[in-house]
Amino acid sequence: MDLDDRTKRVLKAVVLSYIETAHPVGSRTVIQGSDFGVSSATIRSIMADLGEAGFLSQPHPSAGRVPTEKGYRFYVDTLLNEEAFQIHEDEILQQAALLVKHEDMRAILQDTSKLLSDLTHYMGIVTVPKFSSTRVKHIEFIRLRKKCVMTISVSEEGFIQNRFFEMLNDLSQKELNRISNYLNTLYKGMSLQDVRQELMGQIQKMKDLYDQLQSETLELTKQATMNGEQTDEGELYMDGTAHMLDLPDFNDSKIMKGLLNAFEKKRVILQLLERHIDSEGVQVFIGAENPFLGDHHCSLVVSPYKRGDRTLGALGVIGPTRMAYSKVIPLVDMAAKQVSRLLEENT
Amino acid sequence: MDLDDRTKRVLKAVVLSYIETAHPVGSRTVIQGSDFGVSSATIRSIMADLGEAGFLSQPHPSAGRVPTEKGYRFYVDTLLNEEAFQIHEDEILQQAALLVKHEDMRAILQDTSKLLSDLTHYMGIVTVPKFSSTRVKHIEFIRLRKKCVMTISVSEEGFIQNRFFEMLNDLSQKELNRISNYLNTLYKGMSLQDVRQELMGQIQKMKDLYDQLQSETLELTKQATMNGEQTDEGELYMDGTAHMLDLPDFNDSKIMKGLLNAFEKKRVILQLLERHIDSEGVQVFIGAENPFLGDHHCSLVVSPYKRGDRTLGALGVIGPTRMAYSKVIPLVDMAAKQVSRLLEENT
């Protein structure tokens, strides 16, 4: 797209105005906004060009112009960089301070989703890493009742997982302690997946000569890791659904219903995020660019967060296509970095 | 209120019809519903009486009748008992089976809120007991890094809580294990509050002769219990907000916004539930009977759940005043009993 410099300015003016007011913007409005030094007629012809090129559209033949998804795309890709990313940093830092208090990593992620939603007035979303992809720091077994054992695993990243399961034989708490001690020295810092693999290898070797304790150890570990894999679906924190109702974009109750029903199915959004979890940095998906947001006039700004070089999850913001991208994008970026930093620290 | 028997029947017919259709019900509709053997004119005069007595009201002077809150109240208190509580038990049991798989008690409560919402198509809510009011089964300390310790407590009821805190001195994992072993034998089955109290007593006695380990033990326990009290606000699971949008009662977007904003503040609802947590059995609050639900045309059906004779939390359903009470009330009752049963079993 090679657009005239002045044409770009017009497009940008339209996008900005529409983002602010949610009203179709006419040629007069464009002039009032920034001083072009030309008359509305000129703007009109330029806007007609932009309409032909697919960047703008008209809700009805004699209304002002509204950016198309292509228009937003161009704005985000080309016009946004030049803008000063002005965030109220004090505000952010103040809020972010809340995250620092030592807490379960899950609580921090939940707070993050609330932070994102509060600062943007859109919806904040944060995925929780699958536990099986984190590194084990500590495993503990607790005897609940005859043959019924609970396992608590703490990951190096600060996540905690617990499972219940039944054993073939009854073990005393003392025996369980011995086993967990053994495992803690043996498997420290491996991912659950690794542990499981390692274990499977051992089974062969030990087959003949294992003693009672080791056999139980094997079973425990197998249960702890397997159970994990089975029910370890990703989790998702979502906050700020109510904000969306305040937006004029979703005043139509039909759209809103569809939207909320879609949001109720967290699984869908989870897939949505996980699909792009491997990319680097902030990504923006506008409207139908993402099938899940399809008809809902929604955009998604998302960034992965990581510990070291391992991507653990993603966080971001869902809002209307008419989103304040210039505020949201740097915010999501910051949040991802902040979370990554906390994961690093928590070692 | 001493109402004519036939008058009661009319009131009941109006309530039932309105609950079903959400349309103001006219005299003709009443006749069509159940066979009264009288003409619409007669019904009209009866309905006029009911209106004067405050059980019915008219949205506008020439429309059908709608139950007032007083009307619902009378229906719930007096007319409901005679009805057959017909629930699709198979459906419930099928769903409830999901709750039985051994899981963290929190997960079970969360599933319960989903169950309540799915079966009623209203909102399901379940409070989580304050951890400090449960009985400790097992305490575990895990050393995260220098001077930084995590404590995991498992309650007899099946709840898990974890806290992070900093120690004055650095302790090895081995020492921590000794301490937790000591505590586990010592304090088994006491509530965190009790533990704390017991501890405070010990401090005096030991003041002179404690050795290093015991001093640390004291500090750890103090931290574990105190931390608990501080941040141990009640939690709340809520499910089915989206259902509420499908109800014609909340089609007006103003009402709905207020509603959702109110729901976003879970704390308010929590207070709401905790206020009535000490009562026995299912309670019904209709509309403004409860200040929190005040202007929102909502009712609340709630029941406490307990372990033994100790009430731990409450669960229930929030729906429109026009709620299918005859289905919801027995369902909430069942759910509370089911949860209580699970808490008992989990020992």
Next chain:
DNA sequence: ATTGGCACTCTGGCACGGTGAGTGCTAATT
């Protein structure tokens, strides 16, 4: 006490017309 009939009231939907914002086009201007 109950009923049928009748007049009345109010809502909801629909058509109608005026207003205003905004466009596209053309002819004049620089």
Next chain:
DNA sequence: AATTAGCACTCACCGTGCCAGAGTGCCAAT
């Protein structure tokens, strides 16, 4: 060749008026 002013045109929006339908209240008759 680009820009501008002017003008006719097009819709959405809003208020009005009207009609049908549902339901009531009342009254006289049973």
